[in-house]
Amino acid sequence: MLRWPRQILFGDVDAMFASAAAVKDPTLTGKPIAVGGPPPRGIIAAASYAVRAFGVRSAMPTAEALRRCPHLQLIPPDRPLYRRLHDDMRRVTDRLFPMTEWGSIDEFYADTTDLQTRHPDPRLLAQLVKDSIFEATGLRCTIAVATGKTVAKIAADASKPDGLAIVEPGREAAFLLPQPLRALPGIGPKTAARLEPFSIKTIGDLLDPRWDQVLARMFGHRLLWIRELAQGRDREPVIGDRESKSSSHETTFERDTADPAFLEDVLRGFLRMLARDLRQEGLAAEGCTVKLKDARFAVTTRQRRFSHPLNYDPEMWPTVRQALHELMKPHAQYRLAGLTLFSLVPIPAGLYDQRRRKAVQAMDTIIARHGAVIGLGGVCDDDNE
Numbered sequence: 001m002l003r004w005p006r007q008i009l010f011g012d013v014d015a016m017f018a019s020a021a022a023v024k025d026p027t028l029t030g031k032p033i034a035v036g037g038p039p040p041r042g043i044i045a046a047a048s049y050a051v052r053a054f055g056v057r058s059a060m061p062t063a064e065a066l067r068r069c070p071h072l073q074l075i076p077p078d079r080p081l082y083r084r085l086h087d088d089m090r091r092v093t094d095r096l097f098p099m100t101e102w103g104s105i106d107e108f109y110a111d112t113t114d115l116q117t118r119h120p121d122p123r124l125l126a127q128l129v130k131d132s133i134f135e136a137t138g139l140r141c142t143i144a145v146a147t148g149k150t151v152a153k154i155a156a157d158a159s160k161p162d163g164l165a166i167v168e169p170g171r172e173a174a175f176l177l178p179q180p181l182r183a184l185p186g187i188g189p190k191t192a193a194r195l196e197p198f199s200i201k202t203i204g205d206l207l208d209p210r211w212d213q214v215l216a217r218m219f220g221h222r223l224l225w226i227r228e229l230a231q232g233r234d235r236e237p238v239i240g241d242r243e244s245k246s247s248s249h250e251t252t253f254e255r256d257t258a259d260p261a262f263l264e265d266v267l268r269g270f271l272r273m274l275a276r277d278l279r280q281e282g283l284a285a286e287g288c289t290v291k292l293k294d295a296r297f298a299v300t301t302r303q304r305r306f307s308h309p310l311n312y313d314p315e316m317w318p319t320v321r322q323a324l325h326e327l328m329k330p331h332a333q334y335r336l337a338g339l340t341l342f343s344l345v346p347i348p349a350g351l352y353d354q355r356r357r358k359a360v361q362a363m364d365t366i367i368a369r370h371g372a373v374i375g376l377g378g379v380c381d382d383d384n385e
């Protein structure tokens with residue numbers, strides 16, 4: 001069997017919340033159920049495949065869903081159940097893969113390039129993952145294997161439910177060609193609607209030189225990147241996250257930015273919030289990772305260790321700030337910034353002297369009551385920014 005230069009496996013549970021309800025109560029299996037809040041104001045959070053046939057979709061008002069499918073059975077969300085199933089799935093992926101990136105509670109990427117010696121056939125590996133997750137949780141998922149994250153995700157979406165898709169190296173462009181435009185990340189329903197009059201409907205249409213000018217006008221400098229992606233060229237790395245041992249936050253900006261002061265403000269805000277969470281949980285972090293995604297969707301990260309475990313943000317900030325500045329490239333425009341605090345450990349004895357511990361605790365109580373509108377300035381002498 002041919003060795004792939006790069007191999008990414010993507011997994012996605014089918015109708016996670018609705019399927020979870022059926023795991024808890026098997027009599028609901030195959031029934032027209034949806035998870036969501038009651039009308040008039042409730043929204044559908046997840047629809048089982050049995051009600052999708054009636055046109056019920058997630059994010060639809062429950063009242064509308066009930067009009068389309070009057071015998072729909074509404075199930076209230078059960079977060080502890082989802083959490084438990086997620087943890088069970090994580091135990092499976094931790095056992096199978098050296099590193100997994102969970103994009104949400106029910107979706108993950110794993111870089112399986114180095115597993116090819118042990119699992120030379122990607123189809124057998126994908127089946128093993130499917131079976132192992134089903135065995136551990138009772139949840140069915142769709143698995144796709146490709147040379148990049150984007151193609152793997154699109155292949156899985158096209159193979160749901162209970163699917164298994166392999167896009168061999170070199171077959172990416174041919175696979176993407178007939179796929180609908182909206183399947184491509186970065187093309188939302190609005191953009192798709194604007195392209196419709198030109199009968200640009202599939203990913204393949206994006207490559208048609210007839211539309212060069214139309215597309216250049218619409219996408220500007222992003223066109224190059226979109227066309228790369230449309231041919232399945234995508235080097236975005238799988239970034240491992242160990243949720244139990246790290247804590248992170250990220251945001252996508254309304255418009256791309258090259259402003260270091262703005263990025264500093266954003267990360268400083270994340271750090272304040274994450275550090276407060278650590279203090280409340282009695283934890284400290286051994287290091288931080290700053291993540292930036294540029295206007296072409298290229299992700300870069302920089303990792304730094306603290307001299308010792310910390311959970312007081314003014315002490316952590318110089319290291320985070322340094323990582324940010326090492327990462328920023330001149331003239332680059334950024335669309336997303338994120339911060340992870342990793343290697344979380346129980347607070348070592350003697351991290352603070354008594355006086356400062358009291359001051360920080362008092363501040364956390366006020367923040368908990370009134371939100372994070374007040375800083376720590378004035379309470380501790382080293383926080384004077």
Ligand SMILES: [Mg+2]
Binds near residue numbers: 016
């Ligand atoms: Mg899913």
